[in-house]
Amino acid sequence: MALIFLLTVPLVAAVLCWIRPLRTAGWGISVISNWLTFALAIGVSSNVVSNGRVVGVPGWFEADGLSALVLVLVSFVLSMAAVFAGGYMRRQEHSDQHRLWWFYCNYNLLAFALLAAPSLAEPNLVWVAVELITLFSVLLVGFESTGGALEAAWKFAVLTIMGAPIALFGFLTLFWAYHSAGGGWETWEGIRSIAGSMDPNLLKLSFLLIFVGFGAKTGLAPMHTWLPDAHSQAPTPVCAVLSGVKTTVPLYVILRFLSIVLASPTARIGVWMIVLGLVSVAIGAFLLLQVRDYKRMFAYSTVEHMGIILTAAGLATQAADFGAVSQMLNHAITKSLCFYVAGVILMALSTREIASVRGLIRISPFAGSALLLSSLAIAGAPPFPIFLSEFSILSAGMHAGQYLVVALLASLIVIAFVAILLHANRMAFGTPTVSDLRVPLPASCRIAVLAAALPVVLLGVYVPAPVNSLLQLAARQLGGH
């Protein structure tokens, strides 16, 4: 029942934000509804941990380990970003305040779509949910209606919506393969149970089409070009959602499907996933060296991390799968923190250029130390959680005997590490460009940064038992051997 509730809450919130007398209360409604969904997602996943699976409506809404993990991540990032939006959206010069209800209405609709995709069991409806995610995020990216924002929204729309019919073709082919093999009502579980007897050619074609279509939405190279634009021009709370979880959800679908293809004996798809994953990591890492805009820097780091997750899933061993899902978790919480920090800096100095931010730690000790913390965490320095999951992926690769992959991945991760820390170092230290600009940061933004930093610091030193067993369950869904 909690699963159905989880999906109705954001819809009700969107309607409430739209009702005229409540339009000024959009922020309050969004914060309450998103925290409520977070609590419900925790409930669902603790249920999954104890029972292995939660069924809302059989054949329609079901959650297993992997979907429960994605649900928790999505709702966590959404609730933090909602808190952050309060102070941030009020101070934005470009956005006219009387349109703010439209922002929150869209935000809750996006929340609905993001939560629907992992909890649906019928693949064709998952396609619809992923499409809705794209459409609502396009509206949010273009919300500020500046030239840059509209251009970013247009590129984002054309490139990612173009992926939609291609992925649809893939889903229809999957349906065909499933029915030719004698399947009944189509669910992820059902497909996986008869994957061995499905026509491998059809399965491969449909995976290829879905990979192209949803890879564009995930921001995998070479279809990543929209990502830095959209993630640098969107309002910062939206960036946190886009980079943290909007990229993770299509990747979740790809991974689900990958596990099906891996269950089919003749298809050797893992090698291709490794190659394409490494290409993304490489493009992300080298572009990180030469960015000039700190929001774009965090965006390229997303391309890099999506590549790492894909590579890990391509290795297809149990240990690598565990690394992949931990990386998903750690990336989502760390990257959203990075964008809150970027939003704070943008509010304080109103510039996006790395070169015009100097001595931040003296201008604003809060923003400066938060920047250092989040950059160290996203670059993967110990003792932060990303270090742990990257390390476990690398060691899983060693155990699988994929030495070349490990060597390439490790050196690319080091390049990205150096690049991020070079930029962060130049921003945090040095002589301040502005001497005594002490902008009062809104309380809601400070709270969001502190609260988002908490799990990033904690998970590096201590992983609670329920989180660990959820990760184990999720990893098992990826079907590594």
Add this chain to the structure above:
Amino acid sequence: MASATAEALNTLCAGLILIAAFAMVATRQVQGVVRFFVIQSLLLSASCFLLAYSRSSVHLWALGAITIGAKVIAIPWVLRRLLPDDFYERREISQAVNIPASLLLALLLVVVAEFLTGPLVATAKDSVIRINLPLGLAGVLIAVWSLVARREALPQLIGILAMENGAFLAGIAIASELPIIAELAVAMDVVLIAVVVGLLTRSIRKELGTTVAAGLAELKEEPVSWR
């Protein structure tokens, strides 16, 4: 009417859908592109009804009706409401590639689609799949190409929607028993694409005064100077 006749007529429809895709590549007038899209959608629903008749499938009757509702009525109406007349009155003088070359490439894409689907079609028992799958994929590929070659915003949007038509042409043959609810959701989604991209196009016109999407090139990566 025997079901063999229905299938022969379906083949005719599928061929005409492909010709409509070619027409969308060849047309300069923006208004013309929209018209050919509507014609293509009408043909798609006709193909749907013919197959529904020959297989006596309730799903396909419903899908045909949904296609007419969404793509022949709702989408053109939404775009008319959202976009002012000057979007429709424009002619594209400069495309990225000239039209004869574009058409040649589209022809090549048909061959590619035939080639790609060859091994799959060979095993299919159903003769409809043998027609609809390659032509559907060709429709998708040609629409992708027209999306790349076009500069105006509205034809680009129509290109995306035409891709969807291609996917559906294959879909009615290979996935005719798709649940009605999924079909409805997909159709609603297509209309929403038109609404969202239409809204976006309108605000781009309002803020930047252009209907040409190719003019948007402010955001790009420039190398940093390491001092």
